[in-house]
Amino acid sequence: xxxxxGTILSFEKQPAxxxxxxxxxxxxxxxxxxxxxxxxxxDQDLRRRLKNHFRFHEAYFKWALDAKLQSIDVRSTPSLIxxxxxxxxxxxxxxxxxxxxxxxxxxxxxxxxxxxxxxxFEKRDIAWALTDNRYKMFISAFQQLGQKVSQ
Numbered sequence: 412x413x414x415x416x417g418t419i420l421s422f423e424k425q426p427a428x429x430x431x432x433x434x435x436x437x438x439x440x441x442x443x444x445x446x447x448x449x450x451x452x453x454d455q456d457l458r459r460r461l462k463n464h465f466r467f468h469e470a471y472f473k474w475a476l477d478a479k480l481q482s483i484d485v486r487s488t489p490s491l492i493x494x495x496x497x498x499x500x501x502x503x504x505x506x507x508x509x510x511x512x513x514x515x516x517x518x519x520x521x522x523x524x525x526x527x528x529x530x531x532f533e534k535r536d537i538a539w540a541l542t543d544n545r546y547k548m549f550i551s552a553f554q555q556l557g558q559k560v561s562q
Contacts, residue, residue, distance in 0.1 A: 436470035
């Protein structure tokens with residue numbers, strides 16, 4: 412397929428069998444964090460946005476695990492988290508992609524959300540699952556981030 416700009420597009424079919432929208436990383440339910448804010452968000456709103464973002468990642472890695480995928484794309488999803496093969500890190504505020512920043516009403520809300528997660532990284536522990544399966548490791552870590560951001 413060729414795009415309107417003349418770029419050749421190549422698509423690869425992936426297994427996508429989900430028992431519910433909650434299990435589907437591509438469902439609207441797991442992508443509320445992508446809807447740009449239309450007004451300033453309070454702490455509860457920002458925490459809800461972040462929790463949904465972490466829920467997306469949890470469902471994304473679970474999908475990869477269940478579908479027995481050898482690899483998945485983790486670099487193109489806008490995020491404040493940088494994912495490595497064996498862990499993750501919080502991106503510096505200056506390194507956040509424009510697409511991630513665009514989900515927030517303004518720079519202040521984006522900075523506040525970033526600081527919420529920075530606080531978790533600096534003051535709380537993420538207990539990495541003792542497993543050789545990186546998908547299980549990330550599922551557990553994103554579940555914990557979702558719990559911690561809600562507290």
